[in-house]
Amino acid sequence: MTAVLAAAVLLLAAGCSSGDDKGPGGPKGPTSATSAPSDASGGSPSPTGPPAKGSVKVVSTLTQDLKSPWGVAALPDGDLLIASRDEGTVSRVDGESGKQTVIGSVPGVSPGGEGGLLGLAVSPSFASDHQVYAYFTTESDNRIARMLYDERKLAAQQLGAPDTVLRGIPKGIVHNGGRIAFGPDKMLYAGTGETGETGLAQDRKSLGGKILRMTPDGQPVHGNPDADSVVYSWGHRNVQGLAWDSDKRLWAAEFGQTTWDELNLIEPGKNYGWPDVEGKGGGSGFVDPVAQWRTDEASPSGIAYASGSIWMASLKGERLWRIPLAGAEPSAEPQSFLKGKHGRLRTVLSVGGAKVWLVTSETDRRGSPQPGDDKILQLEVK
Numbered sequence: 001m002t003a004v005l006a007a008a009v010l011l012l013a014a015g016c017s018s019g020d021d022k023g024p025g026g027p028k029g030p031t032s033a034t035s036a037p038s039d040a041s042g043g044s045p046s047p048t049g050p051p052a053k054g055s056v057k058v059v060s061t062l063t064q065d066l067k068s069p070w071g072v073a074a075l076p077d078g079d080l081l082i083a084s085r086d087e088g089t090v091s092r093v094d095g096e097s098g099k100q101t102v103i104g105s106v107p108g109v110s111p112g113g114e115g116g117l118l119g120l121a122v123s124p125s126f127a128s129d130h131q132v133y134a135y136f137t138t139e140s141d142n143r144i145a146r147m148l149y150d151e152r153k154l155a156a157q158q159l160g161a162p163d164t165v166l167r168g169i170p171k172g173i174v175h176n177g178g179r180i181a182f183g184p185d186k187m188l189y190a191g192t193g194e195t196g197e198t199g200l201a202q203d204r205k206s207l208g209g210k211i212l213r214m215t216p217d218g219q220p221v222h223g224n225p226d227a228d229s230v231v232y233s234w235g236h237r238n239v240q241g242l243a244w245d246s247d248k249r250l251w252a253a254e255f256g257q258t259t260w261d262e263l264n265l266i267e268p269g270k271n272y273g274w275p276d277v278e279g280k281g282g283g284s285g286f287v288d289p290v291a292q293w294r295t296d297e298a299s300p301s302g303i304a305y306a307s308g309s310i311w312m313a314s315l316k317g318e319r320l321w322r323i324p325l326a327g328a329e330p331s332a333e334p335q336s337f338l339k340g341k342h343g344r345l346r347t348v349l350s351v352g353g354a355k356v357w358l359v360t361s362e363t364d365r366r367g368s369p370q371p372g373d374d375k376i377l378q379l380e381v382k
Helices: 002-015 200-201
Strands: 054-063 069-074 080-084 089-093 100-104 118-122 131-137 144-150 165-171 180-182 188-191 210-214 233-234 239-244 250-254 260-266 291-294 299-306 309-314 320-326 335-336 346-350 355-360 376-381
Touching: 069 131, 069 346, 069 355, 080 118, 089 118, 089 131, 131 180, 165 188, 165 210, 180 239, 188 239, 210 239, 250 299, 260 299, 299 355, 309 355
Parallel strands: 069 118, 118 180, 239 299, 299 346
Antiparallel strands: 054 376, 069 080, 080 089, 089 100, 118 131, 131 144, 144 165, 180 188, 188 210, 210 233, 239 250, 250 260, 260 291, 299 309, 309 320, 309 346, 320 335, 346 355, 355 376
């Protein structure tokens, strides 16, 4: 093993053993504080928000024996597309029977560390353009590409060649970000990481440590902070959760280093503090998170909005957090569910009303897989 490879392996093992994406802080450490496009349930929440205490019911296990599942996207007919981070394949899961069918692999995926085939998104115009978007790691960078999904072809060959819409997102052993989603404005958003190079988060010329906003063709959008840039917000460590509430506000979940994980309300052109601050108390020029958690209670990956609340899947915390909202603020303290019952939780997806899909993450080399892992669970949330 070369010295460089050995160093990378030690970095991954030592810096990220606390859960997922808890990589090194880098040469400049943080100052720690002490302290779905629309509401699937229909309509805006009341001014006082949903009830302070909610509930979660595990309705069923839709499917199991998934390998390193990461990104999930819902098709118009209710079936799901699932990305395997380490195998680089996309599978279709029947939304009723749970039957899995591999529909293609993504060429150029280079799995390793926290990289591989990550987020998936379905075009807002899927009925006419049949485009599926993927965020993935290559030998040189992280990038976003779209692929034609042709269901007329034989299974395992239904995804066309990737058409790259954005390249040059920094890659690393850790902190590759990876979540993508189309917003209510039909623009494509992506959460990226700073790859352990903390200075990238404050470098507005870098795509690392940012939330990006682009057209479906990967171009900057009118209204972005800089007219010629896809950068939407910065000062992020590693964003893996994106969701919109019923009033079209964008929320993002972010991994902290060793002290605070965050839920942030995202506004264009705002600085969210990393690496100068972790959690609340950043002072002038930085936006405080709306909610924060100790890293051993969270390590947040995917989030979704349903029943008036943000629902946050936690890896190291092995639980599902509920953050009830009253407008742009929490209406009550965060509440956790399913603690330790299903292991590490990677992705949560709202698909209408109180129905939510929850994807476990025990086969990602950091979990303790049991027979049947990984799984997609159907939840009813209130």
